[in-house]
Amino acid sequence: MSDEFDYKIEAKAADATTADASAPPIDYVPPAERPEQELYHSKSWWTTYVFSQDAKYIGVQYTCVATAIAVVGLILSLMMRTQLAFPGLNVLDPSTYYQFVTMHGMIMVVFFLTALFLGGFGNLLIPLMCGARDMVFPYVNMLSFWIFVLAILLLVSSFFVPGGPTGAGWTLYPPQAITVGTPGNLWGMVMMLASLVFFVIGFTMGGLNYVITVLQARARGMTLMRLPLSVWGIFVATVLALLAFPALLVGGIMLLLDAVLGTSFFMPEMISMGEKLSTEGGSPILFQHLFWFFGHPEVYIVALPAFGIVSDLISVHARRNLFGYRMMVWAIVAIAALSFIVWAHHMYVAGMRPWFGYFFATTTLIIAVPTAIKVYNWVLTLWRGNIRLTVPMLFTLAFIITFLNGGITGLFLGNVAIDVPLSDTYFVVAHFHMVMGIAPVLVVFGAVYHWFPLVTGRMLDEGLGKIHFWITFVGTYMIYTPMYYQGFLGVPRRYFEMYESSYASTVGLNVFITVAALIVGLSQLIFFYNIINSARAGKKAKKNPWDANSLEWQTPEMPPKHGNWGNELPVVYRWPYDFGVPGIDKDYIPQNVSPSQVSGAKADKT
């Protein structure tokens, strides 16, 4: 099979050919035992371009929809920033501000990043990187996407229902979320919860595909430990999501009943704006537990795919084997497991039993160890590498710094005694934007520049890419670093304005932050221009433009056709990080290159 793939790699040592004279050929692979997957071949325009069942195509669909809703989220945030910096302009009133905060937060976390990493990159990368022709249940995969679209439509339509979208904060804490002091407490809330329910259902259908494809449909020779970390990250994140989203679903359904039927799952006895409600006995804290049992893993659902993808980008563009692959896998698994026993660090000051504080502070800080190891290994991959400063690499470097910055500030908030003064201040806002907002978004940009040729067959423009990179990286750093200091000062988050408070003195700082945010926001136009323009008229990409090893670049055609692999499925002979193997001419060996094609290599140096 090797000939048609055109990846002959000449051995440096001239006498190496003698090696494969002995009896069992080293690239002997037993023949396939299982039949090929039956592929669905679409017949009409509708099933090709709209209700497509090709995972690559669904991945692109997911990416486009998630990006579109992210633009909405971004515009909302820019309006909030304008309000905060220039209260005199009266851009928003308090109700709208809270509605925007809520929609911005929920859109960015759930409908943008989760959908993009799992639905978008998951669909695009899993089958290609595993060496499969498609996902295992293509029909379910297609349904998953359209249910996601339905969820988005419900979410967007909440802007048009009476009372507008919910203003409860993305945490949706009852009783406030469904009582009259909050905008959108009935219809906005109903739409939001309905949208989340559909999102979870749609996601579960997709998640089924991602998990089973990774487990059961890989190419021959592709052991789990030969998978690129992108797949590991997406895979483990999907498992996390399958186990964590039910908590949101359960909490959401019960909250919905409280809102619509007047039940008291979470609603205590209370007097809302002078009026006694008929509810009694419900426990608001129970909702918080359910929410954060979902909410904390959610952070890692976004972060783990980003970790995985960034690991691959670093290795490819630094032309160096990923340092400590096993450690990286362990760290992903350990972080995922631990993420289920740290949720209540979001509730240190929520009024729960004090001894919870000791437990959750300890588990939270334990998570810092595997996370730190990941950062070390990224940096150690750069060390003694041969770094190509391509646009994806720039985004990767920016990611490391941003994630490091956001990660270490997590040590403040996880350590319960420091969280007491800092919780619910701008310190928190800065922390989570750095760690789960900006850092993953930088990975998304890096990944888009990296895999754009795989989807379109054309390269994105480097020059524009660099301009976009500089503004985004430096700009976001300038937005969030000052916020830490507002937090130290004690400025609370979710404040529409500083009102008569003495913290009005930070308005000057707010102006600076807002100007940076507006510039960053506008600079995204460069990115979109680059995408549209390059998709039409960009430089044609050569095959495997980055000299990468993983399978997605080794398809017979690029971009890959339906079914991905032509007539024959690939066979895998090595892990994806054979960069700079001593004794070989080229500095990379793709995964499907057999040992006989590279004989002479001394790949075994430990």
Added chain:
Amino acid sequence: MTIAFVLFLVVVGTLIFHIWSPWWLTPLASNWSGMDETLLLTFWVTGGVFMAVGLFMVYCVWRYRYQKDRKSEYKPEDKKLEFHLTWITAVGVVALLAPGLIVWNKFVTVPENAVKVEVMAYQWGWNYRLAGEDEILGKTSIHNISDDNPYGLDLDDPNGKDDLLVEDADLHLQIDKPVKVLLRSIDVLHNFYVPEFRAKMDMVPGMITFYWFTPTKTGEYEILCAELCGTGHYAMLGTVVVEEESDYSNWLAQQTSFEQILAQNKTIQLTEKQ
């Protein structure tokens, strides 16, 4: 190579911003210096790590930039290095966690002699209640709340009769006397937060939460609500005044007790029945 330079600027710039920044913790006015110290410890340790990793990255990017005829080192892992990094990190984490837990332990252990003060939050404002002469706060329930009994005090509980009610006014505290604030809410979640005291805790309808502190500096401080509680959240401000004993007693003497309020209400009801 711009990136190496900019990364360098980012790392060093952060330090410079820190030094130059006029924004920093407000002057402490309570006994929770432990929180500040743990925070500072964490700040410098993690700040050091940030600088170290950042600068190492800058070095790598500059030193190992692409050269056509060079190859990277092939070394899948280095057990020793990884092992050392792991335990150093673990030790660092423990060193940060331990003082944190000690402070938390203090925070959740209320001293016996702490004066009890109730803070009752509503959308959107603060009411307070002091124990009166018997130093015991009377029982309350949301059931009992009415126009005449805004705190929902239990009329059968004799301990409540002498409770002093401070409605929609500033709260006064005596300096150097430990206070246990009992927090409750009649509607949604709120959070009683005074930045200078450092402490905060949510107020949850149906529950009484608490924390304690000792004011250590006289002055007027701003109370901020630190849990989203609806449209008026940002405007839910209040004032707490810390003063010397004599001033405090003066203030205390002017407060009305629940009994007095009940009596007043009766007369009002008698004269202008509505």
Added chain:
Amino acid sequence: MKNFFKLISQKPWESSQAQIDNKHDGKTLGLSREKLGVRTVMVVSTVIFSFFVVAYADRMLIHDWKSMPEPWLLWINTIILMISSYVFHKTKIASDLNDYEKIKKGLFMVGFLTFAFLLGQSIVWYQLLKLGYFASTNVANAFFYLLTTIHGLHLLGGLIFWGLATSKLLKGNYKISNMQRTIELCAIYWHFLLFVWLILFGLMLFT
């Protein structure tokens, strides 16, 4: 578990490991995809129901909880569900033997019993509502309606696959191996939902 630790301590870059890895056929578990799919769905459902149970157990302890009566009809419904599960088991055996008539009868029977169960549950609802046990009166009632609904929705989901199988059977355009697999998986799912119902019913009975 042990296998898992062995797996993640492999060193994929070493040539001795590569020799072993090259022979790997790319499948981790010896299960069909469909079976794994159903299992995954059952895991997710179990997690969902567990959260409901945890919420139930937490909420139950608060003083305003008023248990609600369990109408005798619930017992009958339970028995109906048990029988449907049993019939499905029989049908599965029949499908292994490739006995067309028995499969057909079995599937009809299962469908009938399942719809009877759902109808029975709705009648229980109706009775309780007539007696004034509204969801908003007490949270115990609300939990009852909620849990029965979620369980019923799961059954309805199963009925979709049951319907597909039955219609294919009647039309006669099926591959026998596919039919056997569908019946086997549906049967597993039915047993699972019976098990869930027994737990939920027990929980509501004893509290």
